[in-house]
Amino acid sequence: MPSFGLCPRSIAFIVLATALGSDAAAIDPLSYVDQLIGSRNGGNIFPGATIPYGMAKAVADTTSGSNQGGFTLDGTPISGFSALHDSGTGGSPSLGNFPLFPYASCPGDDINRCDFPKKTRANHGQFDQNKVVARPGYFEVTLNSGVKAAMTASKHTALFQFTFPASDGNTSHPLILQDLTDLSDSRQDNGTVSVDEKTGRITGSARFHVAYFCTDFSGPEILDNGIFVNSRATADVKNLTISRSINGYPLPGGAFVRFASTDTPVLARVGLSFISTEQACSNGEAEVPDFKFDELEQAAADAWRQKLSPITITPGGVDEDQIKNFYSGIYRTMVNPQNYTGENPVFDTGEPYFDSFYWSNLASPCLDTVQTNSSQGGSNADVVLADGYLKGITAGIDWDVGYEAVVKDAEVEPFDWSSNGRGGLDSWKHLDWRGFGTMTRSISRTLEYSYNDFVIAQMSQLRNNTADSEKYLQSSDNWKNLYKEDQTSKFANGQDTGFKGFYAPKYLNGTWGEQDPLLCSNIDNSGAACSLQNTAHETFESSIWEYGFFVPHNQGDLITLYGGPAEYVRRLDFLHDQNITYIGNEPAFLTVFQYHYAGRPALSARRAHFYIPRFFDTTPEGLPGNDDSGAMGSFVAFSMMGLFPNPGQNVYLIIPPFFESVNITHPxxxxxxxxxxxxxDPSYESIYIQSATLNGEPYTKNWIDHSFFTEGKELVLTLGRNESSWGTDIKDLPPSLGEYTGFNETTSGRRAARNIGTKYKAGFSQGGPRLN
Incomplete structure (x- = not known):
């Protein structure tokens, strides 16, 4: 999914989180987390056992085509239980390395009658879809064979507990195998595995990326152990190096341990590392020294409670599913990114090291996460850094280095800019747009580069670097160079949409190219390539219609280009009402709240209530698209909190919370x-702000800055059933680099803003207090 949609993900939640508020003490947030939301219908979430941002993520892996998070509730069987996962990502599945699989016994007590390869052992992986147990720090499923698998986790270590059915009188020797595959069978080159004859410890590694594991067992006496290749196993060999097969697919292989009885559960401790098998073993021994499952589960639950409890609510009589939706959304923003600090395989450093970072968090500001090996638009790490800088995050950060990094992003073109960072900088610097025909995504890159430069300008201004501030402010207006005022838009049947003026691709010689404004939209059925393909078009995973609103820093000039606030609102309504946008993709997120900029904050509230819970609910199908590393969760959480951030700016757009009150304690x-x-009104008939006070004083702005959180202010909103004039004055609109003009028109039969005929330039959003 594209990175420009600007929904709130982790930076905002990291900045907002700590201790329990008193007036909602009766609510335990953990009891309202449903980890199975999005486990069906392509939500791709990770529903298993982990701690906040933990490297170890233990869950059952199903054979579904949507198993990017490992487990799905779509009727497909389980092929293994593994401890490395991502959550909510699209594309091909990743991770799921080194899965375990338990058998109560092999037929005839013959190990070679157990199924070892992933495809055949999945025949033994059926389970009751209605009896899955998932809670923060814990996951449990019982196979139809009677084997119950429970799991919990610490930072780098997963602890599995396999309980076997009672023996039917015949001798039962349970067997647990561990293989060298991952979810997508992507192993490259050789994999290695060894099993210790006395202790049963299994160690090994394989190159997907390079990963290492160390598995120790506790429970019944070990009967024997060995290795397997494809469908054959032997207890006579303890070490294996296995290559890819002739056809290029990884040859199945791994190790097994067989136990003397089924009388007691088998505990399997899986230590993980990207450094070495020795480090993997050290991680397991240090974090889970005594195999005490219940204690480790409690520690994981406590870690989650500490993270979730700073945000508390007074429900006010709303349906319990609304509370679940809210806390489950917050929970998913803290599943990713994985904290791999100390596990950097390239540099021996204690510096923070994360994955799943930047991509979808830009589109959602809570921690802005960009896929490490794909550049979707601009250099959106700049927005992440600027967001933190503007909101006063200074502890442990060298902002001189941070500023050097964003300037380098803007000025130095990477070697492979189709995959990493900004490209086409020559045309950007000399023509003030990204030229059509030099590479795909010229429109989306131009728009994102413009915003990237704006956030750099904000940082420059706060650092008193006037030259850089002026330079990047000027280039932040380059989006205007691709606006073609006579461009029209038609549906596939030839009917005109009734709007004129859209972005269009432009060649290096200044002549216009062509792209249908509805291409790559939610209603486009042409099958066009809209992602990172070499044949892709000029907007990334979105249409010109949707990108038409992506000027987060200069809505004033955009509203003017579109003919004033009434036309802007009509166009924004059309985007949503005609299903051109799709709320399951991040580019839609900010558009839900952009009515604020046209002086119609009530319409933002109405639109948010249209999408939640209609498209976001608490069922396994409850997400409209993949969760994208918590992006969907953060959209839900910030919308229901009533404070929606515009990432890279010190701006939160105000709508009424979905609860009577929300409290956030700053860390x-x-x-x-x-x-x-x-x-x-818990029935949500009264969702329109009539008036507001901030710390007891009248407050008319339809947005608020980050000092609201750092200083612990109180915002009181008086609600009614009808739209009011609150937040509609030009002086009360969110900051815009360009002036707000044209507000002498009417929208829906009433004035869109007061102070008729005046102009207001909001200028920069100012940084909050510096937090040392």
Missing amino acids: QTGKTATVRNVNF
Whole structure:
């Protein structure tokens, strides 16, 4: 999914999280987390056992085509239980390395009558879809064979507990295998595995990326152990190096351990590392020294409670599913990114090291995560850094180095810019747009580069670097160079949409190219390549229609280009009402709230309530698209909190929370901010703000800055059933680099803003207090 949609993900939640608020003490947030939301219908979530941002992520792996998070509730069987996963990503499955699989016994007590390859052992992986247990730090499933698999985790170590059915009188020797595959069978070159004859310890590695594991067992006496290749096993060999097969696919192989009885559960401790097998063993021994499953599960639950409890609510009589939706959304923003600090395989460093970083978090600001090996638009790490800088995150950060990094992004073209960073900088610097025909995505790159430069300009201004501030402010207006005022848009049947003026591709010589504004939209059935393909078009995973609103820093000038606030609102309504946008993709997120910029914050509230819970609910099908590393969860959580951030700016757009009140305790200042609704209606008939106070004083702006959280302010919103004039004055609109003009028109039969005929330039959003 593209990175420009700007929904709130981890930076905002990291900045907002710590201790429990008092007026909602009766609510335990863990009891309202449903990890199975999105486990069906392509949500691709990881529903298993982990700690916040943990490297170890233990879950059952199904054979589904949507098993990017390992487990799905779509009727497909389980092929293994593994401890490395991602959550909510699209594309091909990754991770799921080194899965375990348990058998209560092999037929005839013959190990070679057990199925070892992943495809055939899945025949023994059926389970009751209605009896899966998932809670923060814990996952459990019982196979139809009667084997119960429970699991929990610490930072780098997963602990599995396999309980076998009672023997039917015949001798049963349970067997647990561990193989060298991953979810997508992507192993390259050789894999190695060894099993210790006395202890049963299995160690090994394989090159997907290079990963290492160390598995120790506790429970019944070990009967024997050995290795397997494809469908054959032997206890006579303890070491194996296995290559790819002739056809290029990884040859199945691994090790097994067989136990003397089924009387007691078998505990399997899997230590993980990207450094070495020795490090994997050390991680397991240090984090889970005594195989105490219940204690480790409790520690994981406590870690989650500490992270979730800073955000508390007074429900006000809303349906319990709304509370589940809210806390489950927050939970998913903290499953990713994985904290791999200390596990950097390239550099021996204690510096923070994460994966799944930047891509979807830009589109959702909570921690902005960009896939490490794919550049979707601009250099959106710049937005992540600027977001933190503007909001005063300074502890442990060398902002001189941070600033050097964003300037380098803007000025130095990487060797392979089709995959990493900004490209086509020559045309960007000399023509002020990304030229059509030099590479795909020229429109989306031009728009994203423009915003990237704006956030650099903000940082420059706060650092008193006037030259850089002026330079990057100027280039942040380059988006205008691709606006073609006579460009029209037609549906596939030839009917005109009734709107004129869209972005269009432009050749290096300044002549216009062509792209249908509806190409790559939600209603486009042409089969066009819209992603990272070499034949892709000029917008990444989105249409010109949707990108038409992506000027987060200069809505004033965009509204003017579109003919004023009334036309802007009409166009925004058309985008949503005609299903041109798709709320299951991040580019749609900010558009839900962009009515604020046209002086219609009530319409943002109405639109948010249209999408939640209609498209986001608490069923396994409850996500409209893949969760994208918590992006969907953060959209839900910030929308229901009533404060939606515009990433890279010190701006939160205000709508009424979905609860009577929400409290957020700041981790650095320890102060608690509160948003409270007066006249709250749990049936959501009264969702329009009539008036507001901030710390007891009248407050008319339809946005608020980050000092609200750091200083622990109270925002009180009085609600009613009808749209009011609150937040509609030009002076109350969110910051815009360009002036707001044209607000002497009417929208839906009433003035879109007061102060008729005046102009207001909001300028830069200012940084909050510096937090040392």
